[in-house]
Amino acid sequence: MRYEGRIFRPPSEARSLIxxxxxxxxxxxxxFCDMxxxxxxxxxxLDEILEDLDLARKKYKNINRIFLADGxxxxxKTKDLLYILKYINKLFPECERIGIYATPKDILNKxxxxxxxxxxxxxGIIYMGIESGNDEILSMIKKGVDSKTMIEAGKKAKESGIKLSVTLISGLGGKDNIYKHATDSARVINHINPDYVGFLTLMLEENTELYRDYSDGNFNLLSPDEVMLETKLFIENIDVKDSIFRSNHASNYISLKGILNDDKERLLNEIDQALNHNNYRSEGLRGL
Ligand code: SF4
Structure with missing residues (x-):
């Protein structure tokens, strides 16, 4: 396969053809993003994309999932995307799901x-980064959209019947915004009721504006206990049905997974256990 630059994909697309x-x-x-x-x-x-698909067909016998990158x-344009999808369907009849990254604006423009x-x-699935449900934090991180737009986009994706996977990042508001970040993020999730919710922990990347803010003393990182308290507050305020929750990325201090709301109590107990015993994974993973 021919790839240009670094390639990113959601963890659940690890076995997909990208x-x-x-x-x-x-x-x-x-x-915060250096991707x-x-x-x-x-x-x-279009020709290059179709050529890549042809190359993949020659190389791989069985492709169950395909992920369309980059960001x-x-x-x-829908007509171009449909052309690619139809080409995929013809070339890979065994393919069960095609995933794609989307910004809220991409969804609303359709x-x-x-x-x-x-x-x-x-x-079959759209991955959308919400990052935070708090408007001040969204503006601070230059996400380019507010929480209302996030909600509209998320609801529209859900209404189309396409599965929706969203991610939020603990620590993105720094120490001063733990309460706002957690409760407003829960509020946005409650409105959307996505199929999958990923709760990551901020990993500072050197080549970013946020890292420079941190180095200049204008941004502070949460301690592991503060990340846990933020996560706890987020889960306490969640009220959804059958959302698969994952906070088990390499960036997370503990591994949490379950279905919300059903597993709320268990998840909160697991956070309390971690807070009581400080049994966190290595802090080195947070990038500093
Ligand atoms: S929308 Fe923001 S977080 Fe997503 S890839 Fe672009 S810069 Fe990174």
């Missing part, structure tokens, strides 16, 4: 009918 339909992220301004800093955003030529591949057509042609 195909770049865009290079980089059209937004590329979030202060596509070295790339100038562009949509790849916000849903930005493609009509509900368009999203439904994308679903009918194979898009």
């Amino acid at each position: 195909v770049q339909v865009t290079i980089g992220c059209a937004h590329n301004k979030c202060t 596509y800093k070295e790339k100038e955003f562009r949509i790849r030529k 916000d591949a849903l930005i493609l 009509g509900l009918d368009e999203l439904k057509e994308l679903k009918e042609n194979g898009i």
Whole structure:
């Protein structure tokens, strides 16, 4: 396969064939994110994408899942995306699911009918980074959208029938905003009721604005106990049905997984246990 630059995909797409339909992220301004800093955003030529799919067909016997990268591949025009999806369906009849990264704006720029057509042609899951449900924090990290827009986009994706996986990042508001970050993030999740919720912990990357803020003393990192308290507050305020919750990324101090609301009590107990015994995974993973 031919790849340009570093490739990112959600953990659940670890076994998927990754195909770049865009290079980089059209937004590329979030202060904590270094994923596509070295790339100038562009949509790849359709011929190149189809050639990559042909190459993959020659190389791999069985492809169950395909993930369309880079950062916000849903930005493609619906007609081009449908062309790619139909090509995939013909070339890989065994493929069960196609996943894609999307920003809230990408989702809102599509009509509900368009999203439904994308679903009918194979898009099975959309991954959207919410990061925080608090408007001040969203503005501080230069996410480019507010919580209302996040909610609208999330609800629209859900309404289309495409599975929705969202991520939030503990510690993104620093020490002063633990309460706001946790409770407003829970509020946004409650409105959307996504199929999957990932709760990561902030890992500072050197080549980012947030890292520079940290080095200049303008941003502080949460201690492991504070991350746990923020996570606890978030879960306490959650009220959803059948959302699969995962906080078991390499960035997380403890591994938490369950279904919300059903497993709320157990998850809160596990957090209390960790707080009482300080049995956290290595702090080295948080990037400092
Ligand atoms: S967090 Fe997402 S939207 Fe923001 S710059 Fe990174 S890839 Fe782009």
